[in-house]
Amino acid sequence: MTMQLVPLCTMTAELRKPHVLRGTPAGHRLIYEVASGSISGERFNAKMKGEAAADWFTIGPDGTGTLDVRVLVETD
Secondary structure, three states: OOOOOOOOOEEEEEEOOOEEEEEEOOEEEEEEEEEEEEEEOOOOOEEEOOOOOEEEEEEOOOOOEEEEEEOOEEEO
């Protein structure tokens, strides 16, 4: 049996200039506030709600990156 993956949706976001925090205990952090965003797809559509959305990108001491994206959306 083969599993078939089907895309759920595509998210589009407009990001503001990053806040750059260098040398934190976890590494360098870049925080991008999300100015606006939407999600669209055949099975799922939504608009960004509120203003508490951001992408936190951390670059660790070993050079690896970790992305933490949080956004509140309202579905149609």
